[in-house]
Amino acid sequence: MRYRVIALGGPRMKSAALRAACDDYLNRIRHYAKIEERESTVARIPEDSRVIALTARGEGWSSVQLAELVGRWEMEGRDVTFVIGDADGLPTELLERAESRWSLGPLTLPHEIARVVLYEQLYRAHTIRRGEKYHRGS
Numbered sequence: 001m002r003y004r005v006i007a008l009g010g011p012r013m014k015s016a017a018l019r020a021a022c023d024d025y026l027n028r029i030r031h032y033a034k035i036e037e038r039e040s041t042v043a044r045i046p047e048d049s050r051v052i053a054l055t056a057r058g059e060g061w062s063s064v065q066l067a068e069l070v071g072r073w074e075m076e077g078r079d080v081t082f083v084i085g086d087a088d089g090l091p092t093e094l095l096e097r098a099e100s101r102w103s104l105g106p107l108t109l110p111h112e113i114a115r116v117v118l119y120e121q122l123y124r125a126h127t128i129r130r131g132e133k134y135h136r137g138s
Helices: 016-029 063-076 092-097 111-129
Strands: 002-008 034-040 050-060 080-084 100-103
Touching: 002 111, 016 034, 016 111, 050 092, 063 111, 080 111
Parallel strands: 002 034, 002 080, 050 080, 050 100
Antiparallel strands: none
């Protein structure tokens, strides 16, 4: 199984601090799973990948719920593609294709910050699954 994170049409990350945060979490995640990020278009999403659309109109998942989903996804062995929209959000065809819609909350977030939150939560999910000390939530 591989994670892909696609930021649609977004410019390359301009903030060195946010890029560093992303890289830190990407390196942490790579201890548990394969992951890659792309700044791309909908056409670049592999046909057989499970698509998770990050949208304010999605479901809010707790860190523990995400950890449970990660466990299920690992068991199924199918690649997972997370898609972050541009300033206009996500195209309708992508929202229709998505198996799940995930909301990071009701706030509007720049794609750079959404990526950091996504990576941190994926890392947290893996540490929860393994009973590691990182997660202290209830």
